[in-house]
Amino acid sequence: MNKLVKGTVLTLLLCIGLSACGEKEKVMAPTNLSTEQSEARGNEIDPEELLTSLRNHTNLVQIGVVPIPADNPMKPEVLELGQMLFFDPRLSGNNEVSCQTCHDPNMGYGDNQPTFDKYTGGNGARNSPTVINSGYYTSNFWDGRAASLEEQALGPIQNPDEMNQPLDELIKELSAIKGYQERFQAAFPDGITQQNVAKSLAAFQRQIVVKDTPYDRFLEGDTKALTKQELSGLRLFTGKAFCVTCHNGPNLSDNNFYNIGLDTEDKGRQAVTGQEGDLGRIRTPGLYGITDTAPYMRDGSLATLEEVIDYYDRGGDSHPNKSFFIQKFMSPIGLIDQEKEDLLAFLKTLGGKPPIFIKPELP
Secondary structure, three states, X not given: OOHHXXXXXXXXXXXXXXOOOXXXXXXXXXXXXXXXXXXXXXXXXXXXXXXXXXHHHOOOOOOOOOOOOOOOOOOHXXXXXXXXXXXXXXXXXXXXXXXXXXXXXXXXXXXXXXXXXXXXXXXXXXXXXOOOOHHHOOOEOOOOOEOXXXXXXXXXXXXXXXXXXXXXXXXXXHHOOHHHHHHHHHHOOOOOOHHHHHHHHHHHHOOOOOOOOHHHHHHOOOOOOOOHHHHHHHHHHOOOOOHHHOOOOOOOOOOOEEOOOOOOOOOOOHHHHOOHHHOOOEEOOOOOOHHHOOOEOOOOOEOOHHHHHHHHHOOOOOOOOOOHHHHHHOOOOOOOHHHHHHHHHHHHOOOOOOOOOOXXXXX
């Protein structure tokens, strides 16, 4: 069977197997060229040929600039205010928990814990997702319940398990602080409002971007940006390992929702849509900054990237609503040890250097 036929059959099988319930899954088949050559080691791969293959057969494109809403431009006054709010524990009900508590710049803008610490003690329901490149998503939170960073920003503040601060009480508290009165007035004509708190936090987070990685330089045409082993890993990423099926697009996330098989009672996307087919589905996370954001998965159950690779290689766990393409093509994948090492080497190139913002002097 030639490469074109193989690719066509794979694409048809992926489409036929998609769930008819819930929000329709949209998956991309691995590149046809990679299907045959995925086992090739880096010293057998022509970088120019691989780059041409990616450009012709996959949706791997340069990340570009973060999208900025027209009604929330990145004004210096807004960014400075957002940075203050991000680090200010007075946004919480007990004046002890800030956004930074779960999204620490020194921990990959996460908290390096399996799940977050609840406001009243104990373990939260999910892993704290990194803020890195969050401005590129078309929805936020693991279940996609927020359509924008502005909408997302207010969620944890009022969540009783996270910061437990009613928004009307927050506005009263901020309005009583002279320094914040001045800062909000400089940033927004209408001063201190819930909407402006959200805009400030969202604008600040849009600065937390990783995009200058060896992978990006390779896509730009620098064929020496990746080592031989990393090239082999990229070939696997776009072919045999099936990573590109969901991790595609400029932020290496297709912004869609899948059930990856985790044995968990988390309803995932179903809690938002109410549709049976969305049980356990979560939004594809981007991969930039990945070396700084352990542990992995929505429940933080995998401590290392090696464990993540092993998880997908065996086809995930046995959730009854596991997405079709994982059941059909990844159970198991059958990566050999050397392939796992190569894939890991490529994933590490995506770590980059996240910008580190520090706590400013607060009003």
